[in-house]
Structure formats: structure tokens, C-alpha cells
Amino acid sequence: MTQWDSSWPKFLSQDERDGLFACLGREFGIPATILSPYELLKTSRLYYLLRHHKKIDALRPLKIQNAGLPAIRIMKRHLKPTTEFIRSFGQFFTKRLIIVGSKALMTIATKKTIELSELTGLSDLSLLDKGRAIDIRSISSLETGFYLIKCREIFWGSVFIRDNILISYFSKNINKTVLSMDICNNRLIC
Amino acid sequence: MSDRLLDPFPDYDFIPDKDALLLHMLRPLPSYLRINPIYISEEDAVEAISAEGISLKRVAEVPLFYKADWDKGLGHTLSYKRGLFYPQALSSAIPCLALQPTAQCLILDMCAAPGGKTTYLAALTEDKGLIVANDRNIRRLTALNANIKRMGLTSIVVSSISGEAFPLYSRFDRVLVDAPCSGEGKYRIAPSGDVLSKSAGRANLPAIQKGLIVRSFDALAPNGVMVYSTCTINPLENEAVVAYLLKKRENAKIEQWSSPIASYQGLTAYRNHIFGEELRYAHRYYPHKIDSVGFFVAKISKSG
Numbered sequence: 001m002t003q004w005d006s007s008w009p010k011f012l013s014q015d016e017r018d019g020l021f022a023c024l025g026r027e028f029g030i031p032a033t034i035l036s037p038y039e040l041l042k043t044s045r046l047y048y049l050l051r052h053h054k055k056i057d058a059l060r061p062l063k064i065q066n067a068g069l070p071a072i073r074i075m076k077r078h079l080k081p082t083t084e085f086i087r088s089f090g091q092f093f094t095k096r097l098i099i100v101g102s103k104a105l106m107t108i109a110t111k112k113t114i115e116l117s118e119l120t121g122l123s124d125l126s127l128l129d130k131g132r133a134i135d136i137r138s139i140s141s142l143e144t145g146f147y148l149i150k151c152r153e154i155f156w157g158s159v160f161i162r163d164n165i166l167i168s169y170f171s172k173n174i175n176k177t178v179l180s181m182d183i184c185n186n187r188l189i190c
Numbered sequence: 191m192s193d194r195l196l197d198p199f200p201d202y203d204f205i206p207d208k209d210a211l212l213l214h215m216l217r218p219l220p221s222y223l224r225i226n227p228i229y230i231s232e233e234d235a236v237e238a239i240s241a242e243g244i245s246l247k248r249v250a251e252v253p254l255f256y257k258a259d260w261d262k263g264l265g266h267t268l269s270y271k272r273g274l275f276y277p278q279a280l281s282s283a284i285p286c287l288a289l290q291p292t293a294q295c296l297i298l299d300m301c302a303a304p305g306g307k308t309t310y311l312a313a314l315t316e317d318k319g320l321i322v323a324n325d326r327n328i329r330r331l332t333a334l335n336a337n338i339k340r341m342g343l344t345s346i347v348v349s350s351i352s353g354e355a356f357p358l359y360s361r362f363d364r365v366l367v368d369a370p371c372s373g374e375g376k377y378r379i380a381p382s383g384d385v386l387s388k389s390a391g392r393a394n395l396p397a398i399q400k401g402l403i404v405r406s407f408d409a410l411a412p413n414g415v416m417v418y419s420t421c422t423i424n425p426l427e428n429e430a431v432v433a434y435l436l437k438k439r440e441n442a443k444i445e446q447w448s449s450p451i452a453s454y455q456g457l458t459a460y461r462n463h464i465f466g467e468e469l470r471y472a473h474r475y476y477p478h479k480i481d482s483v484g485f486f487v488a489k490i491s492k493s494g
């Protein structure tokens with residue numbers, strides 16, 4: 001069969017897929033079956049999701065710019081789900097999902113680095129762990145890694161937590177959006 | 191409207207109720223948006239958008255389209271940033287519907303940026319088809335990629351190849367050629383009498399369009415379907431281009447197709463140009479008849 005044009009990211013082999021799914025399952029509690037309809041492609045820093053299609057081989061010789069949706073970034077030893085991935089698949093995360101109130105959301109959008117205790121002082125924070133919501137104050141130390149932030153049923157982005165310090169990875173656009181929102185009246189509008 | 195000085199189309203006697211068109215051009219076009227059902231259901235998206243104060247009225251004939259009553263920019267809303275919708279002219283849906291894409295299809299969108307039709311094709315195939323979104327202009331790919339990401343689509347591959355030289359080793363079941371054009375279907379008349387949205391390009395558009403339509407047809411698999419569309423009224427960029435293809439490729443045939451919104455038959459002749467009887471199966475959309483951007487759509491099949 002024709003080789004893939006060199007412009008294509010590398011398709012993950014079955015072993016590599018299994019490895020990545022195991023990792024996503026361990027860190028975020030995503031069931032592997034959720035991603036089985038997709039091809040996974042990899043560049044040095046990013047995994048892409050491309051819907052599996054029986055005619056994909058017809059595109060092997062095509063010189064492309066990019067393929068599929070940027071899904072997971074490789075950040076040293078950690079995996080960071082992209083905002084687009086979170087929006088589509090956030091509902092399947094059963095771990096590392098933090099549910100925050102509006103004031104905590106505002107604080108995350110304002111500051112790059114925040115002590116976790118500063119947030120718990122503002123509003124209730126619960127952590128979804130193995131599908132159960134736990135009050136964050138009852139946990140002495142959170143596992144190091146990326147966490148999703150959900151507020152009012154919306155997935156906003158991710159943060160990195162180490163030693164109870166939170167580093168925001170919200171995009172500039174999301175920060176701007178959050179800060180321009182009218183949350184005083186309990187409404188989420190820009 | 192008797193002041194012919196304002197008429198940007200003095201040669202187009204074929205436009206029905208032309209005076210009504212000129213009057214229509216004096217006011218801005220209404221806003222439409224298309225719901226993106228990828229993240230949440232259509233109903234939930236409508237609820238979220240409405241909660242921001244945007245009043246939506248569903249267009250029953252065109253899947254996922256709504257007329258939006260909102261005087262500020264739709265692009266500044268939270269729902270837009272969340273990827274819940276794409277602001278899009280109603281008529282821009284028509285080429286995609288004419289193409290009748292299915293999840294089994296390998297689809298080529300030859301002139302795709304900024305991605306209004308690509309992302310609609312993905313929605314119509316529930317993001318399960320395989321779409322190559324191509325555009326020659328690499329700078330316009332930024333907007334195309336941003337829209338694909340914002341809408342969370344996983345069935346799209348992006349390429350940047352000049353359409354006239356698109357390689358022919360992969361044959362597509364569906365090809366959309368939404369060609370670069372003079373954009374007359376978008377013209378509006380300012381109170382000063384100036385014509386707005388007029389493009390300044392001096393390119394020989396019919397020559398580019400003819401190159402694109404023939405190559406796109408060649409990229410089509412036997413029994414495949416192609417749609418040629420523009421947002422212009424100019425017959426030399428529309429019927430003349432399709433007639434050129436029919437002359438060049440004898441296995442090309444214009445298909446009859448019933449449009450979900452008001453349309454007029456394609457022209458069979460214009461001034462001293464004879465296009466042929468089959469061109470009447472093409473569809474013309476006039477802004478004043480549909481209250482949206484004017485369009486031309488021809489559905490073409492390739493025999494085996």
C-alpha cells in the first residue's frame with residue numbers, strides 16, 4: 001500500500017493506542033471505548049483525534065496541513081486535554097474534574113497562579129473522583145497533574161495542580177470571556 | 191425605485207422584480223446562524239443562546255438554521271466562543287444540502303476557507319464522514335482551522351493546494367466547489383448610493399472558475415456528485431462555467447434537485463451566450479426573494 005505522505009502526523013499503532021487509553025483512564029477516568037471510533041495521530045507534542053473512516057487510505061498520498069482535532073497535549077510527563085477535547089469529552093471524565101462556583105471561576109481567569117486555599121475560601125469546590133463528588137477541603141493534597149474546571153454545567157478549560165498550587169491554563173479568549181461576564185445577576189452572559 | 195443610477199446590475203434584465211431587489215439592497219441583510227449539535231443537543235444549544243438574549247426563529251426548511259435577532263456582533267457572545275453556533279447566511283446552506291453528503295462519503299470541499307460550508311457538511315454527516323477541506327490561500331486557513339477547532343469537529347483533514355492542480359489519485363464521492371466570485375449576491379447599497387461588499391479584485395474570475403470546476407469534476411469518483419456554487423448573480427461566473435464543464439466532459443450531467451427555499455431556474459442564454467437547455471436545472475437565489483445572500487447552485491453528476 002502507498003506510504004502516508006510525510007505531511008501526515010504518525011498514526012498510533014494498537015499498542016500505542018492501548019498505552020494512551022490506559023493513561024487517560026488512569027488520570028482522568030475516561031473509558032477507552034469512548035475513543036474507539038477515532039484514529040489517534042501524533043506529532044511531537046500533540047495527539048489528534050480523527051474520526052475513523054473506511055476510505056481514509058485513499059488520502060495516503062495527499063499533502064496536508066493538518067488532520068483531525070487537536071486533543072491532548074504532551075506537557076513533559078503530563079497529559080493536558082485541549083479546550084476542544086474538554087468540550088466534547090468532558091462529560092466522560094470521572095476523575096480530575098473540579099466543579100467551581102462563579103467567584104472561583106473569576107479568580108482562575110484573573111490570576112495565573114493561585115493557592116488552592118484561596119479558591120476554597122471563595123466558594124465550594126468539589127472534586128469528581130471515580131465518579132463521586134468530594135469537597136476539596138477534605139483532601140489534604142491533590143495528585144499532581146491537569147484538572148478540568150467546570151462551572152454552571154460549562155467546561156471552561158484546564159488547570160495544573162502541584163503542591164496545592166493551581167496554575168491556570170485557560171486560553172486568553174476564555175479569560176476575557178469570563179471577566180466580561182455578568183455573573184452578579186447569576187447569569188452567564190457576555 | 192426609478193433612479194437607475196443606483197442600479198449596480200444594469201445588464202441583468204433576467205432578475206425577477208428587479209425594483210424590489212434594489213429596494214431590498216438598501217437595508218442590511220438579516221442575521222442567521224447555524225447550530226452546532228456536536229457538543230450539546232440542538233435544543234440545549236438554542237436554550238443557551240436564547241439565555242444570552244438572542245431571539246431565535248427556526249427555519250423549518252433548512253436543518254439547524256435559525257434567524258437571529260441580535261443587534262450586537264454574534265461573534266462576541268459566550269455561545270459563539272463555546273462553539274455552539276456558526277453565523278451563516280441562509281442561502282449558504284443550499285450547496286451543502288444539494289450535495290446530499292452521507293457518513294459513508296469521502297468528501298472534498300475544494301474552496302473551503304473560512305469553513306462555513308465545511309463545518310455544515312460535517313454537521314450533516316454527524317461528524318462521521320471524511321472531509322478534505324482545501325483552500326489555496328494559506329492565510330485563510332487560520333480562520334478555517336479556528337472554526338473546525340471551535341466547533342470540535344473530528345472528521346476534517348485540511349490541505350492547501352491550488353484547486354486547478356489538485357492531485358487526482360484519490361477519487362471523491364462528493365465534491366463541493368464554492369468558487370471565488372465577484373460576490374454580487376452580497377451587494378448592499380449605502381445611503382450615499384455606494385455599493386457595499388463590492389470586491390476589488392481584478393482577477394479573471396470565469397477563467398479561474400472554469401479551471402476549478404473541471405479539475406474538481408476530474409477528482410470525482412464515477413457516480414459521484416459535485417456541486418458548483420457562487421454567491422454572485424453574474425451568468426458568466428455561473429451558467430457559463432457549468433456550460434464549459436458540460437462541453438469539456440461528456441460524462442457530466444446537471445441533476446434536477448428540489449430546493450428547500452425559493453429559487454429560480456438557471457439561465458439557458460444571456461446576451462449573445464447560449465448555455466444550453468439543461469442549465470435550467472441549476473438554481474438561482476435572489477436576495478429579495480429569500481431575504482439572504484444571492485446564490486447560484488448547480489448539482490452535477492458523473493456517469494460511471
Ligand SMILES: C[S@@+](CC[C@H](N)C(=O)[O-])C[C@H]1O[C@@H](n2cnc3c(N)ncnc32)[C@H](O)[C@@H]1O
Binds near residue numbers: 282301303325371
Ligand atoms: C467563496 S470563498 C469560500 C467560502 C467557503 N466555502 C465557506 O463556506 O466558508 C472562495 C475561496 O476560494 C479560495 N480559492 C481561490 N482560488 C482558489 C484556487 N485556485 N484553489 C483553491 N481555492 C481557491 C479562496 O481563498 C477563498 O477562500
